[in-house]
Amino acid sequence: MSIQEGESTPDPTGLAENLMDLNLNAAATDKPDATEPENFSPKKDKKPSRKGKRGGKKQHKKAAKSDSSSLDSGLTSSEQPTFTSFNGFDNTKSDTHTEELFVFGQRSFTDTDGGEHGLFAKTHILAGTRIISEPPILALIESQTDSEGVYAAFQKLSESRKQEVLDLRSVEQEVLLGHRDEIAQLIEDAEILEKKNERTEEESTILKAMKIDLDTKVLKYRLAAIFMTNAVSLRLQADPKGIPPNVPVTGLFPTAARLNHSCIPNVFMTWNSRIKRVTVHATRDIHPRDELTCSYIGTKTFFFPAEERRRLLVKWAFKCMCPACDTNHSAFEEHDANRCKLYTNQEYMDFFFSKRVEHPNPSASTPSRKTHTDPPTQYEYLLAEQTILDTIDVLRQEGCTDMELARQRKMLAVYVLPDLGKWTAALAHAKTTLLIAERCIGTDNPDIEETRKSKEMLGKKVEDEKRATKRR
Ligand SMILES: [Zn+2]
Numbered sequence: 001m002s003i004q005e006g007e008s009t010p011d012p013t014g015l016a017e018n019l020m021d022l023n024l025n026a027a028a029t030d031k032p033d034a035t036e037p038e039n040f041s042p043k044k045d046k047k048p049s050r051k052g053k054r055g056g057k058k059q060h061k062k063a064a065k066s067d068s069s070s071l072d073s074g075l076t077s078s079e080q081p082t083f084t085s086f087n088g089f090d091n092t093k094s095d096t097h098t099e100e101l102f103v104f105g106q107r108s109f110t111d112t113d114g115g116e117h118g119l120f121a122k123t124h125i126l127a128g129t130r131i132i133s134e135p136p137i138l139a140l141i142e143s144q145t146d147s148e149g150v151y152a153a154f155q156k157l158s159e160s161r162k163q164e165v166l167d168l169r170s171v172e173q174e175v176l177l178g179h180r181d182e183i184a185q186l187i188e189d190a191e192i193l194e195k196k197n198e199r200t201e202e203e204s205t206i207l208k209a210m211k212i213d214l215d216t217k218v219l220k221y222r223l224a225a226i227f228m229t230n231a232v233s234l235r236l237q238a239d240p241k242g243i244p245p246n247v248p249v250t251g252l253f254p255t256a257a258r259l260n261h262s263c264i265p266n267v268f269m270t271w272n273s274r275i276k277r278v279t280v281h282a283t284r285d286i287h288p289r290d291e292l293t294c295s296y297i298g299t300k301t302f303f304f305p306a307e308e309r310r311r312l313l314v315k316w317a318f319k320c321m322c323p324a325c326d327t328n329h330s331a332f333e334e335h336d337a338n339r340c341k342l343y344t345n346q347e348y349m350d351f352f353f354s355k356r357v358e359h360p361n362p363s364a365s366t367p368s369r370k371t372h373t374d375p376p377t378q379y380e381y382l383l384a385e386q387t388i389l390d391t392i393d394v395l396r397q398e399g400c401t402d403m404e405l406a407r408q409r410k411m412l413a414v415y416v417l418p419d420l421g422k423w424t425a426a427l428a429h430a431k432t433t434l435l436i437a438e439r440c441i442g443t444d445n446p447d448i449e450e451t452r453k454s455k456e457m458l459g460k461k462v463e464d465e466k467r468a469t470k471r472r
Helices: 016-021 068-076 106-113 147-155 159-166 174-195 201-230 306-316 332-356 378-398 403-416 423-441 446-471
Strands: 103-105 119-121 130-134 138-141 249-252 267-272 277-282 291-294
Touching (some): 201 249, 306 332, 423 446
Antiparallel strands (some): 103 119, 119 291
């Protein structure tokens, strides 16, 4: 998932200048400078530093955390794909709800804040507020997200919507280097003809054709880079029309794409299949002028040390300078120690679930993990309970109050505490899970149904237990 931003549009090819010199620049080269309920307040670092430099930028995701790996695989192919048009969304006009109320872009902020791009809070935003609700401007089946597929979908947009796409920032992608070389060769060939003092009529015709070809190739290259940098995985269920169930679809969301990354994010972005929009919710209270940030690398933001996160953010050429990444920040050491602790906790939970998966609680669905022979011992169950409680505590200390908190509590409520017979505690965690999920993805997101059902099931179980106790 990714997000991006549009400043002076960096030409990922680095070829724009050459094109300008040759007077061959197409639309592709010029870019308008458009300009107990869970405590959701972080215990520290309320105002993460925003020194992050975007040599490139980021995106989302993932939940709607974008799954970059699937994108990558879709874009490597050099074969000519059959483009299937995706008709599930009306992308003829911008229909994004909201930001006017809560958010402004960097542009109006530049004088005081040094020229970075992103989305900033206009006003105090309460945890749980839906800040953005945005349909995709482009949505493609992931197997068709190569340069030809993106180009074909782009051509169907109106001029103004095309410009919205072109305004997005992009980062050079390794899988596109072949395209880049091809463009460089074309420029070289055109340059030779261009420099000839006298050209035959045939040469002039060839040069003209080369220029047109070059314009198209540069545009395709640029669109592919924009798409790879900014696209978000939609995880469609049986919708929308014409797309078989569970086919991965990837979308581009120009407003949400402006969100920058932070390892201490304050918003959560996800796909809502009911309203067919990406939503962005505040995961904690946000102060006026704070930058809105999400995680481009999903939960790896929480469970990986700074060095590893740096490596994962290369795809967006994003240098995160949040307090958990900025080695000069006074809180850096503490953050990094906490992330290492979270990593160790996660390793234990992986081990625990590898044993538990073959010995599930009959009343609960089981996580799909690798198999193992022995069921967890009572001691391992108790250790799992303590490990998750510790993870929740550390996440809160870190100011990380998004869906990962809900996931941890759900593990307790559904997979650990019931097996220990701790039904009342399980129900309490299930209730909190639901509260957190509602704040992060909204009460109308179908993904929340399973959490609701878990809570109801546990509520019934607790009542049953109470009745049984009375009878005794
Ligand atoms: Zn960071």
